Amino acid sequence: MNSLPENLNPNDLLKCITDLSWEILELMKTYNQNIKNTKEFQKELNIINYDSGPVTRADVEISEFIKKTIKERFPFTDWDFLSEEDVKDKKLKEFESKWVWIIDPIDGTKDFINQTGQFAIHIALLFEKKLILGVVPIPSKNQVWMSFEGRGTWCESNSKDSEIPILKVSKELRNMTVLTSKTHFHSEFEILLKELNPKKILGMGSIGYKITSILRGEGDLYISYSLPQGSCPKDWDMAGPMALIKGAGGHFTDINGNDLDFLKNDYQQRGILIASLSKDHKEICRKLKSIVYRKKLNCI
Numbered sequence: 021m022n023s024l025p026e027n028l029n030p031n032d033l034l035k036c037i038t039d040l041s042w043e044i045l046e047l048m049k050t051y052n053q054n055i056k057n058t059k060e061f062q063k064e065l066n067i068i069n070y071d072s073g074p075v076t077r078a079d080v081e082i083s084e085f086i087k088k089t090i091k092e093r094f095p096f097t098d099w100d101f102l103s104e105e106d107v108k109d110k111k112l113k114e115f116e117s118k119w120v121w122i123i124d125p126i127d128g129t130k131d132f133i134n135q136t137g138q139f140a141i142h143i144a145l146l147f148e149k150k151l152i153l154g155v156v157p158i159p160s161k162n163q164v165w166m167s168f169e170g171r172g173t174w175c176e177s178n179s180k181d182s183e184i185p186i187l188k189v190s191k192e193l194r195n196m197t198v199l200t201s202k203t204h205f206h207s208e209f210e211i212l213l214k215e216l217n218p219k220k221i222l223g224m225g226s227i228g229y230k231i232t233s234i235l236r237g238e239g240d241l242y243i244s245y246s247l248p249q250g251s252c253p254k255d256w257d258m259a260g261p262m263a264l265i266k267g268a269g270g271h272f273t274d275i276n277g278n279d280l281d282f283l284k285n286d287y288q289q290r291g292i293l294i295a296s297l298s299k300d301h302k303e304i305c306r307k308l309k310s311i312v313y314r315k316k317l318n319c320i
Contacts, residue, residue: 023147023169025097025119033153034168036093037143038176041157041164043089044082044141048159051078055135074129080105082125086143090121099145102283104256112286120146120283124256128226130203137161138225140232142260149283154263156228165232167267173235186235186268190299193307195219196240199230208317209245212292215311227253231261231295235268241304242295247318255287261295270297275312275319277305292319 024030083105090101099119107113121143126132128139137160145153152169167173175184194217200209202223213221222239224230233239246252258280262272266279273279275292292312298304312319 023152028097037155040089041155045157045159079125083123086123118148122256122259127228127257131225136225138229140226140228142228144259144263151263154260156260156264158232165264167263173264173267184236188269188297188299193218199224199239199242211315212311227257228261231265244293246290253289255282258289265295271301275305275309277302
């Protein structure tokens with residue numbers, strides 16, 4: 021596999037990341053139990069509120085655990101790391117390697133704090149800014165979703181129904197279930213969804229949780245809509261989930277149908293972004309774009 025560092029066995033890498041993911045799920049059980057068992061869980065989790073949202077002790081510790089484990093397992097491998105918890109100062113990092121790990125230790129921290137179950141861990145590996153590996157553990161489902169270059173996307177689970185078929189779909193928009201953020205919502209997004217008129221709209225937490233919901237067949241289309249001056253998803257929100265849905269033969273694009281780019285523009289992923297397993301993804305993009313122009317919506 022030419023996109024991996026020299027002398028790195030892909031099976032060794034896959035085993036390391038698989039084992040790491042299950043260790044993270046065990047760690048999350050401890051954090052979750054601490055929240056349930058203490059009335060002072062905010063103190064227990066050392067919650068700090070940034071403009072971009074809350075950060076807990078669990079975010080920081082899991083971020084360090086992921087980086088430490090990969091570095092120790094492959095001490096002589098040339099790669100860099102970009103974790104959400106490393107860039108709270110909003111400074112761009114300079115990467116010397118062609119290989120960069122992008123990490124979101126807890127995507128959906130508010131849902132983690134509130135114990136909704138709709139949070140995930142995102143891990144992705146890029147080679148020359150292109151995704152080659154993505155892992156999204158879902159603690160509430162006890163599932164580890166994985167995608168590896170050339171091997172597709174699959175789910176590992178301890179449950180009896182671990183075999184989850186991933187099916188590409190062909191539905192009209194009016195018969196689709198659209199997944200959106202529960203919190204990042206605005207009037208122009210409401211106009212877009214009203215014009216789209218899908219069968220159902222579901223607000224969910226983590227992007228990884230939403231994308232794996234599509235892979236499980238619980239939703240059809242994910243739409244993110246950020247305004248030019250508003251908050252927006254970042255690389256660590258999108259990289260792992262995008263690897264999964266692309267590995268399953270799906271799409272994660274902007275409104276023009278272009279794949280997302282990473283490691284640029286302050287790591288921001290602005291505008292209208294769309295993920296689906298639909299065979300008609302390009303037509304969906306065209307439909308959304310026509311609504312944007314017809315309603316003169318503010319979109320990059």
